[in-house]
Amino acid sequence: MAGFFIPLVSITLSGLPGHRIPAASGLSNFVRIMCGGIGTSIFSTAWEHRSIVHHAQLVEGANSYNPVFANSMQQMGALGLSQDQTVGLYNSMATQQAVQLGVNDMFYISAGIFVALIVLIWITRPERSGGGDSSAAASAAH
Numbered sequence: 001m002a003g004f005f006i007p008l009v010s011i012t013l014s015g016l017p018g019h020r021i022p023a024a025s026g027l028s029n030f031v032r033i034m035c036g037g038i039g040t041s042i043f044s045t046a047w048e049h050r051s052i053v054h055h056a057q058l059v060e061g062a063n064s065y066n067p068v069f070a071n072s073m074q075q076m077g078a079l080g081l082s083q084d085q086t087v088g089l090y091n092s093m094a095t096q097q098a099v100q101l102g103v104n105d106m107f108y109i110s111a112g113i114f115v116a117l118i119v120l121i122w123i124t125r126p127e128r129s130g131g132g133d134s135s136a137a138a139s140a141a142h
Helices: 002-013 018-059 067-078 083-123 131-141
Strands: none
Touching: 002 018, 018 083, 067 083
């Protein structure tokens, strides 16, 4: 986390006069927290939707005409499980796998967004100033 937030704060506050740093820092924190909340809700909603899609794809072949599924149900029945228990167990396993596949999808999407946002680093330009200006800005911030 420190490897992310320290450069973010440096980019956000660079080039500002010392008397404006506290207001800019507060605004930056507000926007970061608000956007983090919005991003979390979007992420969790997308994760839920992808899990539902994967669950539907996993169970669409679960019928008596599928020999693998029928054999699995017979083997679970041979272990002493009732018909309802075997179907419930299959559904539980499919749900677990669907949720994991949804996590994988969200990871790939997050990785793509992260790589795309790396481009923004080259848009930011550091302000080149003499040594006296930076020390004056630092002392004004305190």
